[in-house]
Amino acid sequence: xxxxxxxxxxxxxxxxxxxxxxxxxxxxxxxxxxxxxxxxxxxxxxxxxxxxxxxxxxxxxxxxxxxxxxxxxxxxxxxxxxxxxxxxxxxxxxxxxxxxxxxxxx
Amino acid sequence: xxxxxxxxxxxxxxxxxxxxxxxxxxxxxxxxxxxxxxxxxxxxxxxxxxxxxxxxxxxxxxxxxxxxxxxxxxxxxxxxxxxxxxxxxxxxxxxxxxxxxxxxxxxxxxxxxxxxxxxx
Numbered sequence: 697x698x699x700x701x702x703x704x705x706x707x708x709x710x711x712x713x714x715x716x717x718x719x720x721x722x723x724x725x726x727x728x729x730x731x732x733x734x735x736x737x738x739x740x741x742x743x744x745x746x747x748x749x750x751x752x753x754x755x756x757x758x759x760x761x762x763x764x765x766x767x768x769x770x771x772x773x774x775x776x777x778x779x780x781x782x783x784x785x786x787x788x789x790x791x792x793x794x795x796x797x798x799x800x801x802x
Numbered sequence: 803x804x805x806x807x808x809x810x811x812x813x814x815x816x817x818x819x820x821x822x823x824x825x826x827x828x829x830x831x832x833x834x835x836x837x838x839x840x841x842x843x844x845x846x847x848x849x850x851x852x853x854x855x856x857x858x859x860x861x862x863x864x865x866x867x868x869x870x871x872x873x874x875x876x877x878x879x880x881x882x883x884x885x886x887x888x889x890x891x892x893x894x895x896x897x898x899x900x901x902x903x904x905x906x907x908x909x910x911x912x913x914x915x916x917x918x919x920x921x922x
Contacts, residue, residue, distance in 0.1 A: 697866065727907050729908040731847075731909075738912040738913065738915050739912055740912075741909065741910040745907055745908070786907070790849070790863065791852070791865075793846060793847040793849060795846045
């Protein structure tokens with residue numbers, strides 16, 4: 697079965713750039729999405745189709761996807777960005793989520 | 803805009819069937835695909851299954867690891883879709899989310915989630 701691998705945790709200082717990776721076999725051939733989940737809340741879509749931002753998502757969130765790796769980049773990270781982040785892709789007719797990355801802003 | 807709300811029992815006994823409903827407001831259920839996703843306490847997200855829109859004739863697709871126990875269906879008259887998970891065990895204890903699946907790509911929006919505990 698298809699798998700997506702994320703680092704369990706990433707730390708970043710306020711104002712710096714955070715990068716969260718998501719690895720999977722030939723992931724670049726698929727569309728990757730990213731979700732932000734804060735404690736006690738539902739996931740929120742922050743990036744879809746590799747690079748697109750839904751309305752209402754700040755411009756500091758961006759995405760890329762090439763080869764075997766998709767990357768979520770948060771520029772000028774703010775304290776409010778501290779959350780769990782999940783990547784997601786479709787493998788044929790099934791959906792796969794990465795294991796999630798806890799982003800700590802300190 | 804489209805809003806989703808899950809409902810159903812918060813406690814289910816082992817070996818019984820978990821049944822949840824997702825009420826869709828702000829849009830026609832026939833126009834989109836829909837999914838159920840769950841999250842065990844302190845764990846990551848697990849996709850349960852998908853039901854297609856009217857152009858997909860309501861076809862379904864399920865996580866292979868759950869396929870033998872899952873049924874997802876749509877009630878267009880009530881603008882709702884439902885999840886049934888049979889023969890549950892403690893491992894099925896989770897927050898269950900419903901979500902709209904846009905273009906067989908992203909999930910947006912999500913419901914607020916409902917915690918289902920499997921216990922006698």
